[in-house]
Amino acid sequence: MTVTLADVAARAQVSPATVSRVLNGNYPVAAATRERVLRAVDELDYVLNGPASSLAAATSDLVGILVNDIADPFFGIMAGAVQSEIGGPGGRAGGERLAVVCNTGGSPERELTYLTLLQRQRAAAVVITGGAIEDAEHAAALNAKLQRLTDAGTRVVLCGRPPAPETGAVALSFDNRGGGRTLTQHLLLLGHRTIGYIAGPEERTTTRHRLEGHRDALAAAGLPNGAELTLHGPYDRATGHAAAVDLLRREPALTAIVAANDTVALGACAALREAGRRIPDDVSVAGFDDLPFSVDAVPALTTVRLPLAEAAARAGRIAMGREKEPSGGVATIPGELVVRGSTGRA
Amino acid sequence: MTVTLADVAARAQVSPATVSRVLNGNYPVAAATRERVLRAVDELDYVLNGPASSLAAATSDLVGILVNDIADPFFGIMAGAVQSEIGGPGGRAGGERLAVVCNTGGSPERELTYLTLLQRQRAAAVVITGGAIEDAEHAAALNAKLQRLTDAGTRVVLCGRPPAPETGAVALSFDNRGGGRTLTQHLLLLGHRTIGYIAGPEERTTTRHRLEGHRDALAAAGLPNGAELTLHGPYDRATGHAAAVDLLRREPALTAIVAANDTVALGACAALREAGRRIPDDVSVAGFDDLPFSVDAVPALTTVRLPLAEAAARAGRIAMGREKEPSGGVATIPGELVVRGSTGRA
DNA sequence: CCCCGGATAGAAAGCGCTTGCTATGGTGCT
DNA sequence: AGCACCATAGCAAGCGCTTTCTATCCGGGG
Numbered sequence: 050m051t052v053t054l055a056d057v058a059a060r061a062q063v064s065p066a067t068v069s070r071v072l073n074g075n076y077p078v079a080a081a082t083r084e085r086v087l088r089a090v091d092e093l094d095y096v097l098n099g100p101a102s103s104l105a106a107a108t109s110d111l112v113g114i115l116v117n118d119i120a121d122p123f124f125g126i127m128a129g130a131v132q133s134e135i136g137g138p139g140g141r142a143g144g145e146r147l148a149v150v151c152n153t154g155g156s157p158e159r160e161l162t163y164l165t166l167l168q169r170q171r172a173a174a175v176v177i178t179g180g181a182i183e184d185a186e187h188a189a190a191l192n193a194k195l196q197r198l199t200d201a202g203t204r205v206v207l208c209g210r211p212p213a214p215e216t217g218a219v220a221l222s223f224d225n226r227g228g229g230r231t232l233t234q235h236l237l238l239l240g241h242r243t244i245g246y247i248a249g250p251e252e253r254t255t256t257r258h259r260l261e262g263h264r265d266a267l268a269a270a271g272l273p274n275g276a277e278l279t280l281h282g283p284y285d286r287a288t289g290h291a292a293a294v295d296l297l298r299r300e301p302a303l304t305a306i307v308a309a310n311d312t313v314a315l316g317a318c319a320a321l322r323e324a325g326r327r328i329p330d331d332v333s334v335a336g337f338d339d340l341p342f343s344v345d346a347v348p349a350l351t352t353v354r355l356p357l358a359e360a361a362a363r364a365g366r367i368a369m370g371r372e373k374e375p376s377g378g379v380a381t382i383p384g385e386l387v388v389r390g391s392t393g394r395a
Numbered sequence: 396m397t398v399t400l401a402d403v404a405a406r407a408q409v410s411p412a413t414v415s416r417v418l419n420g421n422y423p424v425a426a427a428t429r430e431r432v433l434r435a436v437d438e439l440d441y442v443l444n445g446p447a448s449s450l451a452a453a454t455s456d457l458v459g460i461l462v463n464d465i466a467d468p469f470f471g472i473m474a475g476a477v478q479s480e481i482g483g484p485g486g487r488a489g490g491e492r493l494a495v496v497c498n499t500g501g502s503p504e505r506e507l508t509y510l511t512l513l514q515r516q517r518a519a520a521v522v523i524t525g526g527a528i529e530d531a532e533h534a535a536a537l538n539a540k541l542q543r544l545t546d547a548g549t550r551v552v553l554c555g556r557p558p559a560p561e562t563g564a565v566a567l568s569f570d571n572r573g574g575g576r577t578l579t580q581h582l583l584l585l586g587h588r589t590i591g592y593i594a595g596p597e598e599r600t601t602t603r604h605r606l607e608g609h610r611d612a613l614a615a616a617g618l619p620n621g622a623e624l625t626l627h628g629p630y631d632r633a634t635g636h637a638a639a640v641d642l643l644r645r646e647p648a649l650t651a652i653v654a655a656n657d658t659v660a661l662g663a664c665a666a667l668r669e670a671g672r673r674i675p676d677d678v679s680v681a682g683f684d685d686l687p688f689s690v691d692a693v694p695a696l697t698t699v700r701l702p703l704a705e706a707a708a709r710a711g712r713i714a715m716g717r718e719k720e721p722s723g724g725v726a727t728i729p730g731e732l733v734v735r736g737s738t739g740r741a
Numbered sequence: 742c743c744c745c746g747g748a749t750a751g752a753a754a755g756c757g758c759t760t761g762c763t764a765t766g767g768t769g770c771t
Numbered sequence: 772a773g774c775a776c777c778a779t780a781g782c783a784a785g786c787g788c789t790t791t792c793t794a795t796c797c798g799g800g801g
Contacts, residue, residue, distance in 0.1 A: 051547065053756095053757060053758085054757065054758060055757080055758095063780075063781085064780065064781045064782075065757090065758075065759090065781090066758095066759080066760075066780075066781060066782075066783095067779085067780060067781075068758095069758065069759060069760085070759090070760090070780090073759080076760085076779090077778065077779065078779075078780085079778080079779060079780090082779080082780080094543070096511060096514050096515050097515050097757090097758085098450070098515070098517070098756085098757050098758070099446070099449075099455075099512075099515040099516040099517065100445070100446040100447070100448075100449035100450040100455060100516070100517060100756090100757085100758095101446070101450045101756065101757035101758045101759090101786090102446075102757080102758055102759075103445075103446035103758090103786095104444070104446040104447045104450050104756090104757080104758070104759090104786050104787065104788085105757075105758040105759040105760085105785080105786055106758075106759055106760090106786085107759090107786070109446060111495075118475065119465070119471050119474050119475045119478070119496065120468060120471040120472045120474070120475040121468075121471070122466060122467075122468055122471070124471075125465050125466040125467070125468065125470075125471045126466045128465050128466070128496070128498075129464065129465045129466040129498055132465070132498050133498070145508065145512060147495055147497070147509075147512050147513075147516065148495070148496070148497065148498070149457075149493055149494070149495045149496070150465065150474070150494070150495070150496035151493070151494065152474075152475055152478045152479070152494070162491065163493075165442060166445075166491060166493050167493075168442050169442050169443050169444070169445040170445040170446070170493065171444070171445065171446060197440070201397065286687065286688075286691060312688075315688065315691045316691065318691070319690075319691050322693070341632065342632075342658075342661065342688045344665075345632060345661045345662065345664070345665050345692075346691075346692075346693070347668070347692070347693035399786095399787055399788085400787065400788060401787080401788095409750075409751085410750065410751045410752075411751090411787090411788075411789095412750075412751060412752080412753095412788095412789080412790080413749085413750060413751075414788095415788065415789060415790085416750090416789090416790095419789080422749090422790090423748065423749065424749075424750085425748085425749065425750090428749080428750080443787090443788085444786085444787050444788070446786085446787085446788095447756090447786065447787035447788045447789090448787080448788055448789075449756095449788090450756050450757065450758085450786090450787080450788070450789090451755080451756055451787075451788040451789040451790080452756085452788075452789055452790090453756070453789090
C-alpha cells in the first residue's frame, strides 16, 4: 500500500541499508548510487516513516515548546522565536525538526502531562516558557520529570522561568524583580505616593518577583508596601479593567497604577477613561513586557521591555546545542525601562 | 536502561500483550490483572515509547496545526482553540493528543515541508489556518499533498481558507468578501467618498477577497475602484503606519482609511495622529478581525468581527471526527460589522 | 459426567527503519 | 605480481509495541 524503504531500494536496485544511508547522509555512498536512490525516492513519492525511524534510531526530531497561553502574544513571540531557531523548515539550522507547541493554560497538571507526552515521543529537546507555579508538591513532581527528561538525553531549557536546580535543565530567567523595582522607582521619581498595583495570578513566580520589585522600591523610599492597594488576577484585559475600577473605589486619590503586564495595563486604562480620569494627567499607568501593541496605545504605555524574542531564540539555540549554555546553567536577563506617555508627574 | 513494556510485564507477571491491552483499554482484561499491571507501571515509572507504538499501530496521536505567524494573535487564537478541542491534556475529548503548531511564516515552501513532516509522522489530523497563496504551481503541489494526506487517512481541515476541491479536505472559510463589502458600505453610508485602502500581502486569497468586497461596495455606489489609493503590505503595524503616511501624501483630502486587519489599522492610526489628524473627526479608520486589543484602542476600532475561536474550535472537532463535516465539505462563516468610535461622519 | 462456549491470557509475527559487522572490489605499494 | 587497504554496499539483528491467532480455564446445559 504505502511506499516503504524497501520499495525504494528495490526500484533503485540497492539494499534498504543504502537507501537509509542516502537519506540520512551520514555514511559514504557513491555519487552514482545516491543519484539512483534519490531518483527512485522521487518517482515513488516516498515519505519516510517517522515513527519507524525514531524507533530504530532511538531519537526523534520533535522539539517541545510549553507555553501558558498560545493566544497571548507574550508567548506567541517566544514560541515563534524558538521555532525559528530549532531548524524547522526555513530555520537557519540544518536537519528538519518539528516544533510542538503545547498550551498548558497555566495548569500544573497539563504541564506535567505534556512533558510526559513529549517524553513518550522521545523529544529531542524541550523549551518551557513562562513563570512557574509556587507549589512545593508540583515543583517536586516537575523537577523529577525534568530530571528524567534530561537523563534520557532530552535537552531542557527554561525560558523566563526560575532555575530548577539539580535537574540538568538550563535556565534563562528574566529579571522581573529588578524590572518591577525600576518601574516603581520611575513612578516615585515623578512624585507618586499613592500607587495601585494590579498583580498577576497568585502562586506564580513571575507575579511574586514583579511585586517584590515594586515593594523593594517602595521600601527604599520609606513607604509602606501598599498591600491594601494590591489586587491579583489573570493576565488579561478584564482583570485590568475590573481591578482599576476596584482600586478607584478603594482609593479615589491614587495617582498611579502599575499593572502586571501590558494587557492588564490596557484594561486599566480603559476603566480609567470610563471613570473620566485622564492619563497621565490624573492617573499614570505603567505596564510590563512591552508587547507590540503597547507603543500604539493612547497614550503610549510606559513599561519594562523584556527581550522576549532574543531570549527565546537563545533558548532555542541552546536547546539545539548550537550555543553553549551559560555558566552554571543559569542566566538572568534584564528588562529595560521604557518611558512613554502613560506616566507623568503626580 | 530505559523501562520497556517487557519490564512491566515481567514485574506484573503477565505477558507484554496484556500490558499493552491494559494501557490501551480496548480488550477485556480481568480487574485484578489490570490492577497488578498498573501498579507495576507506576512502580517502574514506565512511559510508553511513542514511536514504537505508532509504528506498530500504524497511527499516531499527533495533530498538526499550520499557522502563518504564531506571534500574531489572529493565529494564536485559532491555534489555541483547535488545541483545546483535539483532546490534548485538559481538552474535553478522550485520548491524549499532541498538537503540533507549525509556523509557516506565510511561505509556501515551508507549508509544504511541514505537511511532509506531518505526513512522515503519520499525523492523525491536520488543520491549516490562514489564507492560501494564489500561485497555480504552489496550489497544485499543495493540493496533491493534501490529497495524499487524506488518502493516508489523515483528516485535513482548512480553517479560514478557501476550499481545496477534490482533495478530501474540509474547508471552513471566512466570508472575507462579504465582510469587506459591509465595512466599506458602512463608510459610504457615513458620507465618505475618498477612502484609502491598505491591503494585505499580494497573492493571498484573504487579501484579494477583502479588497474585492471593498470594490464591490464602491462599484455598487457608482464610485471608481480607488486603485490609486490601494497599498499592499504584510499584516503588521509598520505597514499600516507607512501606508497611512503614503496615503496622506497622495491624497491629503481623504476622509477614511480601511485597513487589511486591526494590527495594520492601529499602525495607521498612529501615523494619522502623528500627522495631526484626529480620528474620526478628520479621518475615519476601520480594521478587520476584531482582535482583542481593538476594543481598547483609542478611539475603539470599527472592524469586522471574525469568530476565530469558534471557527477554529469547530475545525478541531471536525478534525477529530467529533462533529460531522458541513455538507459538501465546505462552510462559509460570515463576519459581523462592529461599529465603534474610530469611524464617524465624513 | 462430558462438551461447548465465553472470558482471559499468551505466543509470535510483524510494523519500517537503523546500524554494526561483514563482504567485495578496486587501488596503490612494495 | 601480491598484498594490504580504502571505499562501498549488503546482511541481519534488533528497536518496543500491537494484534491476530491460539491456548487455557470455567461454568453451565444436555
